[in-house]
Amino acid sequence: MPELLSFDSVEHLFEDFQHTAWRLETRRGYASDRQSEEYRRFLRGEDATRDLSDPWYASRRKQTAQGKRFERVRLVDTPPTKGQLYLLHSAQFNIAAGEDIRNMYRSHARRLGLPDFDFWLFDSRILIKFHFDDDDHILGVELIEEPKQVVRACQARDAAWHHAIRNEEFKARVFSPG
Template sequence: MPDLVPFTEVTSLFDDFEHTAWRLESRRSYDSDRQTEEYRAFFKGQPVEEDLTDPYYVARRQQADEGKRFERVRVVDQPPTEGQRYLLHRARFNIAAGEDIRHLTRTTAERIGLPEQDFWLFDSRVLIIMHFDESDRMLGVERTEDPARVVEACQIRDAAWHHAVRHADFHPGG
């Protein structure tokens, strides 16, 4: 396994990127989501709202206003897993903050050869590969600017983006 650092060591990239922050989300679930009260409330059928004045959302809106793009493609099973249903619900908050979120069915992702590896790509030059254990708990991240790995991530991004469907038009079925 590569040398991993805590995710907190790369969070400055979310403020410092110049043009694009792009994410591939391929996991069926995230332990960090399951640990939240919001997650539990959502599955109890309770109303779940987000404070869009939270600094995270304010920063995303400001970046969008500056012309920066914050994008992600989520791979979704058919039918969606519990974790994916939660993320489909949460997408509206990220979109309200200026993100462009698109989705791919897992069948399409497999057909076009996408990896089952979550990552962030900043300005097509910095790659943050996220590592998880079998319980969907993040172990840490690997940061690289290796040109070959960055180019590969750019190709993955381009293929995923080409085939992905905007959130508003996505109907996961099942």
Template sequence: MSEFIDDAQFMSLFEEFEHTAWRWETRQGYDSDRQTEAYQRFLQGEDPDASAYRPWCMDVRRQTAQGKRIGRVRLVDAPPTPEQGYLLVTGWTNIEAGEDIRSLLRSDAAKLDLPMADFWLFDARTVLQLHFDDQDRYLGSEVVRTPGEVLRACQVRDTAWHHAVRCLEFGLRAPTIDRVPTGR
């Protein structure tokens, strides 16, 4: 049985997980990124000036200092969309904070028959399905704990993780990408 949750419940999942939080990120872009000044600077060829001290990164630091692991696999098109390029360029802030980010070409994910819907997986027992509209606007999330759905999310994680490449190495293996994160 699934349940839609509010923002407070959404955030509590990031506080309550015990061991691992893992994200499957499939969209070609996110409206929330497009609305930022950093993204607009990136589009103009300027340094997006991503902050390693924004709330997400501070939380990742705190959680990983407790021994928890946070990771994600992002799908990337060839060539990447502007939004994917932005995430590749700014991803170093999350990595520096302790998140393990990997990239997988969308074409490889399709060959592996992986789903094209975003979710978070917490401790291999709770799935948070993320819903977006056709303009990549976030609509809300639902918690799923049914064994079959959780098992499928674990299989997606294991398959994607095995085939994905660390974000900072991705540009070396995907020569169509002209902007890759270099760290600071």
């Protein structure tokens, strides 16, 4: 098992990067989401909005106004899990803060040979690989700067980004009748 760091120990990368922070999300759900009141409201069909004045969103708006990019591709099963439906819903808040979020069916990701793990890629040179337990709790992250692994992550990013569908269009497909 590689040395795992706490996510808090790498959070500075979200401020320090120069150009692009890119994420691949492969999980069928996240424990952190399931533990939130917003998630429970979503499951009950109630209003599940977020406070866009929150410092995290404010920071993203400030950075994207400076020309930095936050991008994500999320893998979605057929049919989507409750956790994935929640992410399709909650993406609107990240998008309002300046992120570009796209989605892809897991079957398509497999055909493309995309990794089956979550990661953040900063400026195409620093890779943060997530490790989860079986209940979707983050165990820690690996900080990887080894060029071969970073290049593989860049290749995965390029393939995923090329084939992924913008969130609103994907969401419309998922929720359209028939």
